[in-house]
Amino acid sequence: MSNEKLFGTAITPDWNDTASSLLRQARTRIDYILRKMAFQTVIYSIWREHNSRRHGGVWITTEQLTRNIDK
Incomplete structure (x- = not known):
């Protein structure tokens, strides 16, 4: 499942947007x-x-951390 399907298309680094999305x-x-x-x-x-x-x-x-999270 892609991030777009799970989180929508408006992913931002703003904490308020992230909390609202969750x-x-x-x-x-x-x-x-x-x-x-x-x-x-x-x-x-x-x-x-x-x-x-x-x-x-x-x-x-950062790349290793990203790969670990992706697993």
Whole structure:
């Protein structure tokens, strides 16, 4: 499923737009659940990378982080 189908075409880096998009009713319950899971995965992955860097762990590139999230 492409991002366009799940999140719509108006994806922006603005936090308010992102929060509104997550709270907006999806066409189906599964779309709503998948949207929330995708968002939570991204936030968790960024938080984990931040903690790794802060506490002397191995740094990964943005491309590696993106690939890990995509899995």
